[in-house]
Amino acid sequence: MSSNIAQFRLIFAVALRNLWLDRLRTIIIGGLIGTGAFLAVIGLSLLLDVQASMRASITQSIAGDLQIYSAGAKDKLALFGGSGFMGRADIGSLPDFAPYRDAVLGHPNVAAFVPMGLDMAVLSRGNELDDAIDALRVALKAGDESIITGRVDQIKFQLDQVKLELAARRLLSSDQVEIDQQERDLARALAPEFFSQGKAIDEEHLQFLETKIAPLSGEKLPTYLQYIGTDIAAYRANFPKFKVIEGAALEPGQRGIMLSRKVREELLKNGVAKLFDKLHKRLVKRGGTISGDEENQRFATDLSKQYQQILSYLDRPNAEELSAKLTARGIKDDSPDLVQRLSHQVSAFLTVDDKNFSERYHWFYEHIAPKIKLYEVLPGQTITVRNYTRSGYIKTLPLKVHGIYNFDGLEDSDLAGVLNIMDLVSFRELYGQMTDASRKELEAMRAQVGMRDVKSEDAEAALFGDGGLASAAPSEAASETVGDVSSSNQALIVKPTLADFFDPAEVQNGLALNAAVRLKDPSQQNRTEAELRDKLDQGGYKVNIVDWQQASGIVGQFVNIVGGTLVFALSVIFLVAFVIINNSIIVGTLNRTREIGTMRAIGAQRSFIVTLFLAETGITGMLGAFSGAVAATAIILMAGRKGIPAANDVVTFIFSGPRLYPVIHWQVVTSVPLLITLFATLASIYAARHAAKVQPADATQEKE
């Protein structure tokens, strides 16, 4: 025993002596190992931090720890996109989620089960002129002369703009006949007598404006709204990142929708304001410049062309006021025509550069934004969303926008912000689910009409065969038939009223497409997932269970991709390092043949030589790896104080906020150097065995 210790001491001392004597080689090998350890500790620590922050982003906003959906799904569940046609994944449905919920909640590690559904609807709108004519129609119904005058003035002002647009279009259009007709229509609307009736503007005039003039002002592209429908009470209780920033929260039992702040900013905000915001973020918050940055230049160029987005919301008094203000701040134009003058002035105002941007940004929000429609939708308003149900039918539903929400810490994240949230009952209607009542009503309608069900396969026999439904000669009918369908004297239908509330019990069972599962102890996720899978399988419930990473689609795979890339990069670094270590030991062996031969001649066993060489690598590895780990720890500590800023919106989501604050993971700091030392030592076995093959006689031969 004591001889072993003595031998160990001897080997250790000789190894230290050899390392000191060949300091350059020691430093190179130690440096390589240290660099590898440094990168491994930093990389793995950040990977764990990103994984934790992404987990927080995803699990606390939408996904939960696990997601459950039908085994009959055609597409994979991808909460943040990346699956299905046009972003509409077909994940099947859970016709009644209650038994699934009961089974899942029976597991001791499950904290909550939140039913959901993910879908997309269209929000289509007319242009600004449509809005103005619609407002005039409402004013005419109310009969308030002053409001009517204001609306008429606004329309007239917009018609002046349409005239300019049409003149520009004539230069580009190949269909001059159509332009001629459009100009004639516009001339009629611009004629002084067109609006001379005041309160008595009739339906024909309104219809003329709506059908002939409004289309001249262009079409707005429809807005696609992605949404989840959920049991709002369960959702709010289990997803702490959900935060209402404007308006009110959707309460349990209430119908409606909460719009994401990001959706409203990106899709429903005035185009000029949106471009100002975008540039402000890139120039002021991120310290960029317009000059020298192609993307910023493109945004600035776009901004200068968007004057119409301001003018189309103004009436004449506001336009005159704005023109005067712009003149006062030095943006002048001599055109006598107000529309032309203001177009030039606003266009000049919107021409921004690095020097004037900040000042114009603030001036826009102070003086122009209050005069225009900054957002197309405000909390409290009702919007009509239109959805193609799963059967392909169109379903429209008016939904009150209760408020605007954010996911805490993910304010600027594109990915977390694309989803709007609505109640599960409205979701089911847009999805096309039929209730028992609607099914009964439909059957009653069919019975009343008396049409027999005919299948495609035997349609000809059923319709034209013996006893078929077809009749040879056409029946004669008088034009005056049952009921006078053209009568306009009486209203035919009772106006349908959409209830603002529903019984909260309706969302305790029934249709859901998927469900989020929150766990009490997320560290037991894999085990819980496997146990739930077994339990549901045994209960005859055919479902897919996926973790939050899989459920979030491409986004969730980011950590795996980054982790894989990091491991690959480290593998390459270490492979190169180990080749260098091996080569240097082999070269060192050749240089030390005499020394090894002498040691062998005085009685050193081969095992002694092997151990000596392994000890040399082990000591070098240990010193290098721990030095690297210490340096990495220092860097992480520093970064942890200041935080690493998110470079863009995607990284903001990954960081779960605008900055990532790395923490020291002691298991990484300690295990990485030990593992690297072990691998480096094992990797030098071949070289050590090569050295041990040196014979005592080789020492003499070399001398000769």
Place this chain on the structure above:
Amino acid sequence: MKFRYCLIGLALWNLSTPIALAISDQEVRDLVKLVDTRQRNVGDYASVVFIDQKTKDGATKAFEARVYRRDADEKLMILFTKPKAEAGKGYLRLEKNLFLYEPALGKWERQTERASIAGTNSRRDDFDQSRLAEEYDATFVADESLGRFKVHHLKLNAKPGMDVASPIVELWIDQEEKNVMKRQEFALSGKLLRTSYYPSWQKMFSKSKAAEVYMPKEIRVFDEVDKGNSTSVALREVKLEPLDANMFTKAWLESQSR
């Protein structure tokens, strides 16, 4: 008894007659023109339509609507009356504009798409006039039997430059009554797209046309691409009398759901 002899005689005549009894090209053209002429109406039109749709996956949708058409200036209005959830919604087509009315909000929305009405398989041309003779060149295929009916089977190819929904159409026309009983629409490749049956017709005297107008009472449409999807249409309470002058307006449609 006499009817039975007639049937036997008809059967014997059938056996002794070649299957394809060609009719001349001119007769084919005249027949197609007759189909158009009979269905064409020059005045106003109103009816109650019931549309029942079923899809292969079991989903179903049905609604009842009142359809008003003024052919003189291509105006069309559809006012939904059933089910309750759809009641009061309406489409108003004025020239190239299609407006959708949402009664729960009292709001109108101008839409650009014109291909589909109310998200059904119904297309604009389903509500438009029959223009087969103008749009297609017709050829005779064969004289055939469709169940207990003797029919002329014709093939219609769209004339060059015609903007039609289906480039190839085949018709089975009742030899006796000259009504279309079956219609198949094909893609240019020859792929069958949809089959429609017209089991019963009605005719009505139109003052504006000063002649009778023929209209299907019932239409059965089967989607041949998505097999299993079908649409049944029933037309009731047809009226060809002039409609109120102010009917094709937003105000009128709004007034119907107060």
